[in-house]
Amino acid sequence: MAKSRETAFFCRECGYESAKWSGQCPACKAWNTFVEEPVSKAKQVRGLADVTRNKTNKPQTGGKMRVEPVSLSAVSTKDRDRVTTHIRELDRVLGGGIVGGSLVLVGGDPGIGKSTLLLQMCYNLAADGKCVLYISGEESLSQIKLRAQRIGNASDTLMVLCETSLEQIEDVLVETKPEIVIIDSIQTMYREEIASAPGSVAQVRETTAVLMQLAKGLDISIFIVGHVTKEGVVAGPRMLEHMVDTVLYFEGDKNAAYRILRSVKNRFGSTNEIGVFEMRQEGLAEVANPSEYMLNGRPLEASGSAVVCLLEGTRPLLVEIQALVCDSNFGLPRRTAAGADYNRVNLLMAVLEKRAGIHLSGSDAYVNIAGGLKVNETAVDLGIVMALVSSFRNRPMPEDTIVFGEVGLAGEVRAVSQPQIRINEAVKLGFKKCILPEVCLKNVKKTDKINLIGISSVGDAIKLI
Numbered sequence: 001m002a003k004s005r006e007t008a009f010f011c012r013e014c015g016y017e018s019a020k021w022s023g024q025c026p027a028c029k030a031w032n033t034f035v036e037e038p039v040s041k042a043k044q045v046r047g048l049a050d051v052t053r054n055k056t057n058k059p060q061t062g063g064k065m066r067v068e069p070v071s072l073s074a075v076s077t078k079d080r081d082r083v084t085t086h087i088r089e090l091d092r093v094l095g096g097g098i099v100g101g102s103l104v105l106v107g108g109d110p111g112i113g114k115s116t117l118l119l120q121m122c123y124n125l126a127a128d129g130k131c132v133l134y135i136s137g138e139e140s141l142s143q144i145k146l147r148a149q150r151i152g153n154a155s156d157t158l159m160v161l162c163e164t165s166l167e168q169i170e171d172v173l174v175e176t177k178p179e180i181v182i183i184d185s186i187q188t189m190y191r192e193e194i195a196s197a198p199g200s201v202a203q204v205r206e207t208t209a210v211l212m213q214l215a216k217g218l219d220i221s222i223f224i225v226g227h228v229t230k231e232g233v234v235a236g237p238r239m240l241e242h243m244v245d246t247v248l249y250f251e252g253d254k255n256a257a258y259r260i261l262r263s264v265k266n267r268f269g270s271t272n273e274i275g276v277f278e279m280r281q282e283g284l285a286e287v288a289n290p291s292e293y294m295l296n297g298r299p300l301e302a303s304g305s306a307v308v309c310l311l312e313g314t315r316p317l318l319v320e321i322q323a324l325v326c327d328s329n330f331g332l333p334r335r336t337a338a339g340a341d342y343n344r345v346n347l348l349m350a351v352l353e354k355r356a357g358i359h360l361s362g363s364d365a366y367v368n369i370a371g372g373l374k375v376n377e378t379a380v381d382l383g384i385v386m387a388l389v390s391s392f393r394n395r396p397m398p399e400d401t402i403v404f405g406e407v408g409l410a411g412e413v414r415a416v417s418q419p420q421i422r423i424n425e426a427v428k429l430g431f432k433k434c435i436l437p438e439v440c441l442k443n444v445k446k447t448d449k450i451n452l453i454g455i456s457s458v459g460d461a462i463k464l465i
Contacts, residue, residue: 009034010201037202038195083180083221086124089277089286090117092315093248093261095269098180101219102268103212105186105241107226108250113259113277114225117250117284118182119148121223125180126155133178137164137188151283164198166191166207173214183211185225186240208243241265256372258287272313291318291429294371300399304391307402307431308383309422310375316418316425318402320370321380323387328364339369340384341376348384348407355411356458358389379416381407382435382461389462397465400432405440411458415439426450435464 009018011034016027021034082097091097094104108114122132136144144160159178163169166189173181183189187199189207196202208224215222224244241247247265252258261275276287287293295318299305304323309316321340328334337345345367352358367384369375382405390397404422406414416422419440426434427449436444438454446452455461 007036007038010037012201015201015205035201037200083125083130085121086128087117087121087286089261089275090121093263093266093273093275094246095263095266095273098221099245099268100179100221101215102221102246103208103215103244104221104223104246104248105226105244106223106248106250107228109228112250112252113279113284114250115184116147116151117261117277118184118223118225119144120151120283122158122180122182123148123151123154126158129157130180131157131159131176131178132180132182133159133161133172133176134182134184135161135163135169136184137162138185150281164188164190166210170210170214173218173220177218178220181220181222183222183224185227187227204240208240212243251374252372258293258371259284260373270313274312274315291316291425294319294373295429298370298399301396303394303396304387306383306387306390306397308380309402309404309425310377310379311416311418311422314421316421317373318425318429319373319375319380321383321387322368322370323384323391324366325360325363325388325391328362333360333362334364334366336366338367339372339374340367340380344378344381345384347409348381349388351407351409351411351458352385352388356389356462358392358462360388360392363392378406379404379422381405382413382437382458385458386435386461386465389465393465395465398433400430401435402426402431402433403435403461405435405437405455407458413437413455413457413461420444423447423450423452435461 009021010016011025011028011030013025013030013033014028016025018034021036024031025033082099084097085091106114106118119134122134126132134144139162141160141162148154159176161169161172169189186204186207190198190203191206191210194202194206211222211224214220226240245267246263249262249264251260251262257278259277259279261277263269263271263273265271276290276293277284278287295307298307298320304325306321307318308321309318311317335342335346335349345365349360349365353360365388367387382403385407386397386403404416406416408414415437419436420443423434423444427447431450433451433453435453435455438456441452441454444452453464
């Protein structure tokens with residue numbers, strides 16, 4: 001007889017299962033993602049009907065709950081009120097508050113503030129009378145208490161549980177039925193039926209599936225804390241992000257003062273919103289005016305500096321782009337981009353070389369987004385170009401000038417979205433001059449508070465310097 005398989009190979013990205021190792025996953029085409037895990041034994045899987053214990057369902061043979069389809073027209077479409085966390089930046093990223101029965105994944109580097117923010121959220125929800133359960137698999141009760149004392153006094157409706165067994169947690173959730181549950185973290189939870197270690201692909205996948213059934217069946221909002229790998233993605237299978245309703249990522253250097261909470265997936269709101277926080281001794285504090293915070297300490301009368309306005313969802317942000325261009329001591333010039341797309345910087349330097357006659361082929365170029373913010377919007381192209389030319393010619397830009405616009409390969413300056421919102425943010429912070437694409441002038445309102453200068457090519461922008 002053929003020997004039964006005790007182990008199998010799983011893809012860390014998509015969860016594809018294979019009997020043998022392969023260099024490339026045939027499902028998601030990712031390389032070197034197969035890991036060997038024990039095969040879980042056959043077990044009875046509980047569905048949503050078993051969790052909810054609906055009295056109208058009739059049991060079938062074997063004690064299983066019977067489910068019946070319903071007409072779509074009979075489904076109630078009454079919107080439920082979202083639960084506010086009283087943290088405006090968090091509510092903005094969630095889409096207006098917490099949706100009942102949702103499963104939210106919060107990822108980020110170790111020590112960046114994931115547990116601190118969720119504990120502050122628990123304090124606010126417990127103060128409103130919500131039944132909140134904080135489940136920790138990494139800290140003891142005394143350690144959680146020491147960390148919580150920096151935030152303030154907790155309400156009696158905030159409960160804490162230190163447990164890693166999912167079977168024990170499932171029984172507690174069914175008995176207590178809290179409204180909000182925090183799982184810290186998903187890599188420490190395990191199921192006894194699965195022989196692999198906690199944090200493995202099989203454990204994370206099965207644990208998240210059970211938590212999703214509990215969230216939908218018992219109408220509990222569950223927040224899952226997930227550690228990230230060195231590549232910046234949540235550790236475990238990629239399908240973990242597909243299973244949850246919302247995915248939030250904490251960005252920023254843990255040694256810096258500010259943190260950025262970004263939504264990369266949200267079934268109940270926009271995925272372009274961000275929340276800005278500042279790490280303090282008593283916890284994370286909201287940053288009401290991120291633009292002013294980002295421009296704090298900006299050097300004046302310094303070449304290679306340009307202020308641009310980018311748009312994160314509905315929020316405009318003013319950031320400083322710094323560039324340093326100097327002669328290269330080697331035959332191969334060095335290019336470095338911190339916070340900006342490296343390939344985009346090389347593309348813009350090639351446009352300056354070909355279309356504007358700025359010879360940068362023999363110079364080292366360093367581009368930095370001040371404050372450590374990561375920028376992907378093409379509206380900062382014109383700011384990068386102005387900063388490079390300003391540093392190359394050693395001529396500073398006026399300190400009261402802001403720029404934004406997309407630069408094409410032909411050297412043209414193309415339109416960007418929402419120019420009026422960007423201009424209003426510049427006026428709010430006292431800027432007197434705005435350099436923007438000429439095609440955007442017809443979509444904005446003229447005002448005496450700021451001088452609008454429209455340009456159509458990078459040559460026109462260089463003449464302003």
